[in-house]
Amino acid sequence: MTRTLTLIYSTSTGHTEFVVDTLTLSLSKLIPDLRIVKQRAEMSTGEDLRKANLLLLACGSWNTNNVEGQLQPHMHELLMVRAADSELKGIPAAAIGLGDERYHFTARAAERLTEYLTGRQATLLLPTLKIINDPYDQTAKIEAWTKEFANAISKLPS
Ligand SMILES: Cc1cc2nc3c(=O)[nH]c(=O)nc-3n(C[C@H](O)[C@H](O)[C@H](O)COP(=O)(O)O)c2cc1C
Numbered sequence: 073m074t075r076t077l078t079l080i081y082s083t084s085t086g087h088t089e090f091v092v093d094t095l096t097l098s099l100s101k102l103i104p105d106l107r108i109v110k111q112r113a114e115m116s117t118g119e120d121l122r123k124a125n126l127l128l129l130a131c132g133s134w135n136t137n138n139v140e141g142q143l144q145p146h147m148h149e150l151l152m153v154r155a156a157d158s159e160l161k162g163i164p165a166a167a168i169g170l171g172d173e174r175y176h177f178t179a180r181a182a183e184r185l186t187e188y189l190t191g192r193q194a195t196l197l198l199p200t201l202k203i204i205n206d207p208y209d210q211t212a213k214i215e216a217w218t219k220e221f222a223n224a225i226s227k228l229p230s
Contacts, residue, residue, distance in 0.1 A: 074107050075225070078124035082113035082131045082146035087170055091207050092130050094214045095168075095221075102222035114146040118155035126225065127160070127194065128188025130168035133181040143184050151188050158192060164228055165194035166221055168201040179204050196225040 079096070083089045096108055113131065121127065129147070136142035143151060160227070167189060169182025182202040189196055201217040203210055 074105055075112055075126060075228075075230075076107040076124075077126045077128060077225075078111060079108055079110045079128045079130070080113055080116050080120065080147075080150070081110070081129070081147070082144045082150075084132065084134070084144060086137050087134055087203075088089040088144070088168070090129050090171065091201075091203055091214055092128075094207075095128075095218045097129075098215050098218040098224055102219065103225060105222060106225070107229070112146065113144075113150040116150055116155075118158040120202055121138065121155050121158045121160060123201055124160075124163055125163075126228075127163055127165040127189075128167070128221075129165070129185045131181050131185070131191070132170040133172075133175065133177065133179055133184075135183075140175055141180030141184075142180050147181075147185075157195075158194040160189065163194045164197050165189045166197050168217075170203045170207065171208075198219065 080091050131144040131147035134144045136148045167185035171179025179202045182200045186200045
């Protein structure tokens with residue numbers, strides 16, 4: 073059976089898009105028969121999260137509602153409003169949070185995404201990837217995490 077990864081992300085400057093595109097390229101080489109459905113948070117619903125059989129969430133940290141260390145506004149709107157009550161019990165999942173060291177609450181999106189997943193009883197497959205500052209010279213870190221992610225996916229029961 074072909075497994076499907078639902079990858080939901082949001083981005084303002086393209087940083088998160090770069091990270092998920094780097095991951096997608098590497099993951100599709102590591103698990104060629106994995107189907108990857110990449111979609112923007114602003115186009116996603118609670119149902120997309122609930123029906124996923126493998127889930128990856130990714131976004132940057134933002135001063136949403138004038139408070140630093142929050143989720144990027146589109147991801148905030150999805151997870152804290154539209155999908156606030158989604159039950160994700162047992163869904164294998166992972167997360168990627170970005171941020172910038174110039175902010176006191178650096179890359180807090182990583183914690184917020186992790187808390188969202190564990191708080192709704194998803195099964196976290198590995199520690200959340202944190203990308204601090206521009207991601208463009210951090211390809212090796214993204215690829216190393218992708219390898220661990222692929223490893224965890226390959227151990228899931230079919
Ligand atoms: C208005 C604004 C608020 C931000 N707030 C934070 C923050 O609270 N903490 C943090 O670590 N980074 C913060 N950042 C930095 C972004 O999270 C970082 O640049 C990230 O790579 C952006 O990813 P994206 O372009 O994919 O959304 C902020 C950036 C902007 C422009």
